[in-house]
Amino acid sequence: MITFVPLENYYDIYIYFALFLVLANVLHAYTVPLNNSKNIAFLKVSGIVLLFTLFFYIGLRPISGRYFGDMVTYSRYFTSYANGASVNVDRDILFHYYIKFISNFSSVYGLFLITTFIYIFPMYKLSKRLSPNYWFYIFFVFIVSFSFWSYGTNGIRNGVATSLFLWGLCFHNKKIIMFSFFAVAAMFHKTTILPIAAYCFSLIYNKPKLYFLGWLASIPLSLVMGSVWISLFASLGFGDDRLAGYLTGDVDASAFSNTGFRWDFVIYSASAVFVGWYFIFKKNFNDKFYNHIFNTYLICNAFWILVIRANFSNRFAYLSWFLIGLVIIYPFIKQKYYPKQALTIAKVIVIYFSFTFLMYFVYYAK
Structure with missing residues (x-):
């Protein structure tokens, strides 16, 4: 568990880290063409580092209802199931069986680490499936989206369910597998x-x-x-x-x-x-x-x-x-629609992230 980051600064660090990456991506796009082998290698390494950084940073966050919303509710479910309580089958049945299963061999912190993996990994998986060479850009857009943080730390059940939907899209040419993922997503959260x-x-x-x-x-x-x-x-x-x-x-x-x-x-x-x-x-x-x-x-x-x-x-x-x-x-x-495609992509990401960064000062201002 990460204890050296003050809870009140947890989101701040994420948003400024994202800002740094967005600006760094622009500078990189000015220097290296999109299809350059050095650029492709750089994107792959950067993507893997980003994947693991987010996985551990979000997955090892402390339990807090004030800063991470529903996280406390899920930790209570875990404690109850770890103590032998029967599974709540009123709604989102598979999500509760999932928590019950994890409680048999892990601590509550393991639950959130595994859940973070299920939330982030499908974004990475789908990105690689759609573009083996330039998957970093797709994955990057996922993680700088306005809703990414909220549904990874607060509306966790909903976030995991939609990520399972994304995982299913990885198999859009294999309908049985795809719909199996869709079914699991719906049993995690019915809104999917x-x-x-x-x-x-x-x-x-x-x-x-x-x-x-x-x-x-x-x-x-x-x-x-x-x-x-x-x-x-x-x-x-x-x-x-x-x-x-x-x-x-x-x-x-x-x-x-x-x-x-x-x-x-x-x-x-x-x-x-x-x-x-x-x-x-x-x-x-x-x-x-x-x-x-x-x-x-x-x-x-x-x-x-x-x-x-x-x-x-x-x-x-x-x-x-x-x-x-x-x-x-x-x-x-x-x-490819533009002569300097890498720079165009970088500018698009800047514009896209601008809303997320603006709402950091508006939507999350308390």
Whole structure:
């Protein structure tokens, strides 16, 4: 366990470390071309170092409810199961069996270390699967995303479930394995039923135009009929009673720094929509896997926009935001559009990370 870092500075160190890496990446891009063998070797070494640094830094953090939210709740589950309690089978059954299993041979700190591995490793795995040479950029975008820290240290169950979804995407050409991962993800956290269902829709119909128009329509529909959509989705029993409570409960200002229709978060979400639209419709980027991911993102993000005024709507935002970095960076990795591609990628990452860094001073300011 890491005890030499003050708890109040834990996130600060992460965010400034990310800032350093983002700026260093820009400087490196000015000096070495993308396809240079030295650059490829540098990216691989940097990626592995980053992977293990994050794994130990996040996985060995102290237990704290004040700074790491739900971490205390999960530690209580662990202690209860370690003392022989029966598994809670009311909801997210596999997550509780997972904690019960770990409690048989590990300490509570081992639980969080293993859980951190399950959270981060699929991001690395999918990045390597999509680009053996330039996977660092994809992985890097994952870890500097706005939601990365929150769902690795607080909304842990949700973060792990969406990472299992990402792990499943590594096998998008092996549907049985992919859907097995999806099933495990849903049993870790039921909200992943939404991205799973969205991905299945994209398997049936994979043309982005219709989904794009649906996303555009969700904004005025939410502005005009926001409460109607919240009531509708709650009555349909999306997820479980707890999630219905997220939709219909009284607005809690602590759920977001401001409540109501969050234009700042809609603009953040729209950045990925714009990138997808630009490459698919303007640059004729034709990639079947990218279409699946983009369409899944559009469906999930449109759902969130419709219920954006709901209490804890950030829980639903993450069901699309965990894909936002992938949607943005993927076309830059898969096809060369610019003479200085490495520099272009570095600048895109700077712009993308700017929102995360800005929200460090706004969203996390207490």
